[in-house]
Amino acid sequence: MGREGAKELWGLDLCTKQIETARNVLHDQQAEVTLIESPMEENPGIPSSYFDIVYSIYALGWTTNLSLTFSNIYSYLKPGGVFIFSWEHPLHDRLKYEQEQSTFIFNKSYVNEGPEYNEGWQNLAVIHHRKLSTYINALIEAGFMIEKVIDDVCLPDEQSENPARWYSTQKANLVPATFIIKASKS
Template structure:
């Protein structure tokens, strides 16, 4: 596990947490992709115990509470995000058990306890995917559901330039890369889809569904060439995000 990356990313997320409050939260899975309302990946949450990996500002946990979940638990690397989530949930009359910890570390979450574990655009921040998936498996009951979303691996490989899409890097290269996010240094790792699926299998999961789609409204709209990271032009040509639903065997 790369402790230096975890320290850097924590410091950066503590700095910019306020600016991300409420962003990319259920029922949304990501930018320009179908929502949970369209996909129906979650089971009935009535009286279910749920855990959010990378809970951010707590908006996804509130969504789960509104759907009838009996217990709300969250985990986040950023202490600032945890503070924001705790206050937001309290303001909305929800009590949650929140842990400030990297997802790669066993932090005292109960074993074989949760019905559903999910991660909305956070799982890709892990510096150790295999350990993270094994941790998630340990938290879930048998037949428990794990759902997560993240940037599609092609996003790191393709760029819009000169009115066309061009490969800038190999899809096959799985390396750490650093960049500035809202002025703060962060480091993540690009991974192939097969890496996510094989790592899930090794952790004892059965993949039930892989979603690589663009929102229907985007596909039906006119989307002229446009530079940028998340753009309708890109989304009409390849998926910007992916979602996986898996079940613990």
């Protein structure tokens, strides 16, 4: 964004290491850089109606309070501002490869929401499972207008060698790995 002419870049993350990494990556930006270590459920002093664009790439699913996070993001945006985010598609971690049968099975309920250990992180991380409709409805409740939802799959011509991998082309042939939502503040 800085190379494309943004005057300011702001970043928010819960993890000290991620803030340090961002600081190293952004050290030579022409834009003013502000990095804040804080949970996204809290407003650590970010100005209201300030930003043209807010985006989150594979981070929003870590929030413990989706409604509060969306309300914060809505407050940060100027009227007409755009919010774009991506996260793992909620069907993706419901599907598991069974070696014995050489097939995929649904091993968890899609409709049961809440905190759970994430198998992709070998049960070291707790993530809140949410349905896609939960994300969409929480955006609407926060005041956003949804412009686009993408959960299409673009697959390479050749298949990955191991269908049991967390992200495999065989699994992506059945369910999308990611979704992206674009919404705006009215």
